[in-house]
Amino acid sequence: MNKIYLDHAATTPTRSEVVDAMLPYFTQQFGNPSSVYEVARINRKAVDEARSMVANALGATSDEIFFTSGGTEADNWAIKGIAEAYEQKGKHIITSAIEHHAVLHTCQYLEKKGYQVTYLPVDEYGQISIQDLKEAIQEDTILITIMYANNEIGTIQPIEAIGKIAKEHNIIFHTDAVQAVGHVPIHVKEMNIDLLSLSGHKLYGPKGIGALYIRKGVRIKPFIHGGAQERNRRAGTENVPAIVGLAKAIELSMKEMEESNHKIIELRDYLIKGIQEAIPHIRLNGHPTERLPGNVNFSFRFIEGESLLIGLDMHGIYASSGSACTSGSLDPSHVLLAIGLPHEIAHGSLRITLGPENTKEEMNYVLETLPKIVQRLRDMSPLYEDFLRAQS
Amino acid sequence: MNKIYLDHAATTPTRSEVVDAMLPYFTQQFGNPSSVYEVARINRKAVDEARSMVANALGATSDEIFFTSGGTEADNWAIKGIAEAYEQKGKHIITSAIEHHAVLHTCQYLEKKGYQVTYLPVDEYGQISIQDLKEAIQEDTILITIMYANNEIGTIQPIEAIGKIAKEHNIIFHTDAVQAVGHVPIHVKEMNIDLLSLSGHKLYGPKGIGALYIRKGVRIKPFIHGGAQERNRRAGTENVPAIVGLAKAIELSMKEMEESNHKIIELRDYLIKGIQEAIPHIRLNGHPTERLPGNVNFSFRFIEGESLLIGLDMHGIYASSGSACTSGSLDPSHVLLAIGLPHEIAHGSLRITLGPENTKEEMNYVLETLPKIVQRLRDMSPLYEDFLRAQS
Amino acid sequence: MYSQKVMDHFMNPRNMGEIEQASGVGTVGNAKCGDIMRMYIQVENDIITDVKFKTFGCGAAVATSSMATELVKGKTIEEALKITNKSVAEALDGLPPVKVHCSLLAEEALHAALWDYAQKHNLHIEGLEPPKEDIHEHEAENPKE
């Protein structure tokens, strides 16, 4: 049976070039970069180089990049670190209703600590409105945190416009760009981004590594206290192999982005069109144009997402229903609810996220398999029975 | 030139068996363990197995082990998470004066947030007194956090006695066992340990991974908010390769501990004796018997540690002066000051930490080289000049 | 995460479908929560001679529906009433903890179908209670500390 991985937004394989770049730092150049002796210098240099590679990819400078254990830690640090640093100025934070849980749950935590959080609504395509943002700004707003691109429906936010408004109002702007870095071009200076989170395993780098870009001049409190690593801002022995791997992955993805996106977008559009032609009673979620190259998200009426996933799984197709993180929860995805889907339709959603190794043949196999599975589940569904009865 | 790595307390090489165990999870079994589909099951199983391997090594159960990004995060989580969970009960924390910065700086952070922290002094060997501990306990003491073994001088604390007192007073007991796990036998239940931090790269596992043991029944707030990973307690996509590597490293170290320690202790004692015979005006730091198998720590009067390190480095010997984390700071190690060394003597300290791959030949080379370097630096030292003048 | 048995019942559900002129039909669950189960029963001389189901829901919901119909078929009403969520889950070699709530549907759907049968035939069935409005209402939210 074919094995077709279509869940690149959940995680990506670590590229072999990346693994190769990492390997020497496990067994040979294993030293602690904080050590005084000369051999550690090689490690220090590797970390420094990695830092400037990451900086280059974002239009930042080396001393604005701080390595973390992943996107979640970067989000936690950005939001809690700014909240703490600016609590004298104010306690109001603006975010969106469709953030990843790493942002949402952190904001909810701060609400319990006496902060006030505005969750901007999104339109049916998943975008916030700049007007809403302007109206949400208060005297005591200290932070706007809006994700760059959504992990479920792929919608890209009007980041430049948000950055402009944040700057005009002298409010710090953080963006969770975990799904965007390495996939779409980003320039933190041109876009007036003050803080940006990224994660290695979403761009063919290793898991357990990420980074927070902190614009020079932004005050932020450390989140993890301890040793003097990362210029006293993030304690803990540097994860040298993963840092090297992250940088290598970012470098490769920048180099190949254009070519790779060209191919991925073609496949994506082919798949979207094919599904729309083959299956009735469905809805394409996310923005028609402002969307991540690899993202396909549909709701199929009358059926439930997990059984759809298992059905696909049995045919060797690996996809996702909403965010990987939310599986096992009772509620349908907060993102799908936020774009206005009723609960039962939100439950029937399927996310397919493509990578450069996917092929047109694979898409054809999906287009052959998916309609059958959907039909089988509809035949099993009391909701579909009721629908047909109401039709006749 | 020989290259002799004698800085195993700073970090260890990742064992090749560990790297081999990790490799498949980068490129083949790369899936997100939270995913629904079957292939992710292999990852989930790998993480579950790793969890029970770590639990076994500590005498804990699987559901008491939570993976973190390292020892520093585990320490931060333990202390901040307990402080937050029990703030209604009280705001007093007891620790020691010789903790790692991951604990000390976290405690200092909490002091700024209105918590009260008692830093227990240590005796000349680096041990706290149980009497002091008893006297420090207050009505509102919520946490005792005392490290298992010190990273600089190797001193092992009377953990069982501390656990007993904590239990009698119904106070949570956390121990930073980053230097101890895999090196000395630990049993969290027998020792009444409620929380324990460990780190992969100190026991021949990978960097960027650690764990916090949380005894069942202990209330603790999450530190990193986001997805539902680690049973809702530690968000962030699981670092599967590193988790697998950590477990493998712990398993191997448990299996080989007795044999390995037998060898290491013999080397250590040979080296200590050799240095004591060859070099005058020195002091062995740490406890004569209650010390980590691989730890050797001396202060050499009249000379400064960094120049000693560089001298050794030039001869291919890699050691450390105090903690790797503290290099680059102006102050001598807080640990050496806490055991009563005057500043200028604390500055002249050398830490050698042995691993199972070290040999007697290497010790002989050190015994040949070190006295010459010390002598050269003393000849250069105005303090030695003054000392000799005062003698004559 | 599912047992082999669960997967088998999901891929090859037994007794899936409708019964045209059923003695009783019960629908439980809630599309909002992502699972609805409908059970059709045919009763003859106090014996459940035929049973069919339709389910909108996750893999566990489908499998428990299928297994429940297998357990019910051919049983007397009294025997059928002894079938619990637990026995259905056990017959499937267990369910992942997060999925246990889905198995609640099977018992409730059976009871609802029997209730419907009793109402239609003006019978009193000992120990049978009217179906709950919303099967998930009594469930506490997953505590997320």
Place this chain on the structure above:
Amino acid sequence: MYSQKVMDHFMNPRNMGEIEQASGVGTVGNAKCGDIMRMYIQVENDIITDVKFKTFGCGAAVATSSMATELVKGKTIEEALKITNKSVAEALDGLPPVKVHCSLLAEEALHAALWDYAQKHNLHIEGLEPPKEDIHEHEAENPKE
């Protein structure tokens, strides 16, 4: 982290030692802070004809001591006074930022030795100030946010 030049001066320090009957001796620094430098100078006709040092301190402290003595040797007092921490550090191809404070010793030790020479010979040297009590006192703590 150190430049090749620093390493060279650390491994092969120039002018290390004492001058028995020096024209001036200056000791600066503080064992508490981990660095002490002592500079001996021999002055003849306003020219520093010989110079020696002893240093207790880190690699940077040793190297700057050595480099400073090289720069001073053969210079007039007026010329020697123009030698700054910065010029010593530059002559060493730079120092890591955390080590810049160590280079402060060299300038101070030279000034202290000259001051001692001036005191002993009852001279006034234009622009020379009495040695500070503690060279590190004016330094702010590394801000650790």
